[in-house]
Amino acid sequence: MRIENTMLDIAQVIAQAQQAQSSNPLINQRGEDAIYIGVGLLAIVAILTIGIISRRIEHAIVFSIIVAAVLILIAIRT
Secondary structure, three states: OHHHHHHHHHHHHHHHHHHHHHOOOOOOOOHHHHHHHHHHHHHHHHHHHHHHHOHHHHHHHHHHHHHHHHHHHHHHHO
């Protein structure tokens, strides 16, 4: 009986924590898309700028970005 009450209390605490996280007014959920677009554009501009300066540097940066993306995907899936 006591274990069931404890489990019920834990479930209530988890539910309250999830409600508190989803209703946090300080987190702007709509701004995420703008951030992703901005980061993508910044990466494209950086690659283009370096491409104008030097082709070898451009290839090295593109290679490192691809390797980093693959490693991030592997880390996320595990």
